[in-house]
Each structure stands twice: as C-alpha cells, then as structure tokens.
Amino acid sequence: MQVAEREPREVCWRCARPRKVCWCAHVPKLEASTRVLFLQHPREEFMPIGTARMAAACLPDAEIVVGTELDEHPAVRRALEDKERPAVLLWPGPGAKDLAVEPPPGPVTLIVVDGTWSLAKKLVRINPRVASLPRYALSPERPSEYRIRREPRAECVSTLEAVMYALGALEGDPSRFSAMLAPFDAMIGAQLAHEDLGEGRRARRLRGPRPRVVPAAIREGRSLVVVAGEANAWARKTEPGRLPAPPDELVQWLAVRVSDGARFEAIVAPTNPLCPMTPVHTRLEEAQLRAGGTMAELLARWRAFVRDDDVLCGWGCYAPSLLARHGGVVPRGFVDLRVAATRFLRDKPGSLEEHSERIGWDGAPLGAGRGGRRLAMALAVTRQLVAAAPQSR
Numbered sequence: 001m002q003v004a005e006r007e008p009r010e011v012c013w014r015c016a017r018p019r020k021v022c023w024c025a026h027v028p029k030l031e032a033s034t035r036v037l038f039l040q041h042p043r044e045e046f047m048p049i050g051t052a053r054m055a056a057a058c059l060p061d062a063e064i065v066v067g068t069e070l071d072e073h074p075a076v077r078r079a080l081e082d083k084e085r086p087a088v089l090l091w092p093g094p095g096a097k098d099l100a101v102e103p104p105p106g107p108v109t110l111i112v113v114d115g116t117w118s119l120a121k122k123l124v125r126i127n128p129r130v131a132s133l134p135r136y137a138l139s140p141e142r143p144s145e146y147r148i149r150r151e152p153r154a155e156c157v158s159t160l161e162a163v164m165y166a167l168g169a170l171e172g173d174p175s176r177f178s179a180m181l182a183p184f185d186a187m188i189g190a191q192l193a194h195e196d197l198g199e200g201r202r203a204r205r206l207r208g209p210r211p212r213v214v215p216a217a218i219r220e221g222r223s224l225v226v227v228a229g230e231a232n233a234w235a236r237k238t239e240p241g242r243l244p245a246p247p248d249e250l251v252q253w254l255a256v257r258v259s260d261g262a263r264f265e266a267i268v269a270p271t272n273p274l275c276p277m278t279p280v281h282t283r284l285e286e287a288q289l290r291a292g293g294t295m296a297e298l299l300a301r302w303r304a305f306v307r308d309d310d311v312l313c314g315w316g317c318y319a320p321s322l323l324a325r326h327g328g329v330v331p332r333g334f335v336d337l338r339v340a341a342t343r344f345l346r347d348k349p350g351s352l353e354e355h356s357e358r359i360g361w362d363g364a365p366l367g368a369g370r371g372g373r374r375l376a377m378a379l380a381v382t383r384q385l386v387a388a389a390p391q392s393r
Helices: 052-058 074-080 117-125 159-171 174-196 199-206 278-282 286-290 295-305 318-325 337-345 352-358 369-392
Strands: 035-040 063-066 087-090 109-114 135-137 223-232 249-257 263-267 310-314 333-336
Touching: 035 052, 035 074, 035 159, 052 063, 052 159, 052 174, 063 074, 074 318, 087 159, 109 117, 109 159, 159 174, 223 278, 223 318, 223 369, 249 278, 249 295, 249 318, 249 369, 263 295, 278 286, 278 369, 310 318, 310 369, 333 337, 337 352, 337 369, 352 369
Parallel strands: 035 063, 035 109, 087 109, 087 135, 223 310, 310 333
Antiparallel strands: 223 249, 249 263
C-alpha cells in the first residue's frame, strides 16, 4: 500500500513553533529599567517548549547569547562593564541575597542562565567572570505552572517565571509583569490539548530531521560585516620566578562589508614585547608588525567604517572581544560563525580552514598574512548562510 507523502508543518520563524500552536499573538511588550541578558546553553536553544525566547520577546531590550564559554562574548563583556546598569546574576545557593528582601540599588543588568539545572551549573562554572557577579535568588510565591515539564525541585520555576518574579521585585510592580504569563499559558494549554488528542506523540513519530538553522540576524537581512583579527599573545603558563605574561593585544584587524565589499585593514605596532611566535602565527614579518600604526589610529578609522546597526560576523569572539578591550566599537549584534556553522550543518564544522575546504572555498585572501586569508574564509561561510536564509524560515 502506498503511503501518502506527509506535508511538512508550517512553522512560525519567530517562536519556532508550528503555526497552529504559535504563541506570538499573546506576547505583551513590557518596558523596564532593568535590562535582561539570557545566557543560553546551546542544547536549550531549539527546545520547543523552552521559555527564554518567550521571555525575551516580552522585553524589547532583552538579549539572548547562546554558547558555553561566554565571558569574552561582546554582549557579555558589554554587560559586565556597564557602569550605569551593573550586572547581577540570578542564581540560587549559598551567598545569594533574596531579591524581594534585598534588591540591588538602582537599575541593573539581570543575567539569567537558561538550560537544564545540570547544564546551567556547568555554564556558570566555566565562565568565572559571570560566576563572580553578585548573586540574587527568588522565593516564588507559588509552584511553577510549567505542567508540561518536570522541575527538579518544588521551588524551581521556568525561566520565564523566574524573570517575571525578578522583574516584579526589581521594578516594584509584580502585577505589571504577570502579563508575561499570557504566552506561557497559551503554550501550555495548546501543548496539553495536543497531548490529550495524541497528536504530540504522533508528531514525534512522524517528525523528520531537524531543519537547518540560520542566525536571526542573517534571516532578517541585517547589515553584515565579516571581521578577523590577529593578536600578539604570549603563553599563559610561566616558569617559577618569571614575570607573568603580558596581556594579549590586537596587532591586525580586518573587515569586509557583505553588501558592497567595502574593506578595512589595519596593522598595529605591538606595545608589549613581541612574542617570537607572533610573526609565525600571523604570517606577518616582524618588521611589518613593528612598522604598524597606533591603536588610536586603528580605533578612529574603525569608528568611521563601522555603523551602529551593523552586525559583526566572526569565527569565534576572541578578536572582537580584544577590539572591545582596546576601546573599539563593537555593535550590539554579533554572529559567531563557528556556532552558526555547527547549527546549520547539525555537526561539528572543525576549524575555519577545515570548514572552508568542506564548502569548496578556493578564493584569494582579503588582506595581509593569515588574517587576510581567514577573513576571506569567514566571508565565504557568511555568504553560504545568507544564501540558505530563505530556505531556513
């Protein structure tokens, strides 16, 4: 007997839920003096009944950063260094203050970790700068309404409920933020109705492979600038009696705008002692490095090149974080191409060189040394994701 081919379900690209159980129509827009930054473990990003995406949709100024080693991510660094809204960590345990009893003074950036309890603990553990923040805990008024997922302990609540309670305490208006429960209740009601009909189990049996995913900034057609950088970096391990290694410093910064091909390149003379391996790794001659300009010149030229609405794309966030450390402008949007390639392939991409070979890159460098070659490779990866964006919606 021939089985009819199953039509794929239409999915809402905003909430990543099937259209028939989409909760977007129930999302309120709630302004707050508190800024919320979600640190989300990669395993949680595409969880169909996760609530961090829902909570962020309710808060226009919220941001989600996905990854594991996030201390040096530009968005995290920006939050950690924000003097006007200092960062605090929503995290229970010894030493944590009760948010309702001892709230922090003034506006803050609330950092919320999203993932299962074991993944969240690991994420905090491997990010020491985040882990060192002042910690605040919640005392929920009632058990979680998250009836479609079992919480590890009775006092645990979903990410959305935790943010709702936290903002209610920080802003002094719990009733206003209870509106965040509207999409939450809609999702739970639809899910329970689905399971009562047996459709949830049937859908799981029929579900095909997970679709390829392209970052939202690329799907939305944002202005993309691909970047690469090289550093003068000494090994961190030092022998007893020797001085500690000097901090890493940026010695080359390159960029190309995807829309029109406009390019930026600058070499900066190192101010620290030049590591003997730096010319080897960067493939720039020592004389070329020492003849470079100043960091102030690079920053001024870069400020004239980059736009506030640009989204930077780079293979890892080490180089952009170095630029930010030197005082360079790093726009709020950033796409880690290594993470994006992993989700798109549904597999580990390997190094930038290995992934470029996989996608058939065989182009010319876009600058001097290894940095110019890596910029061209990163541009090829970005263009692959741009080309795939319409099919990923």
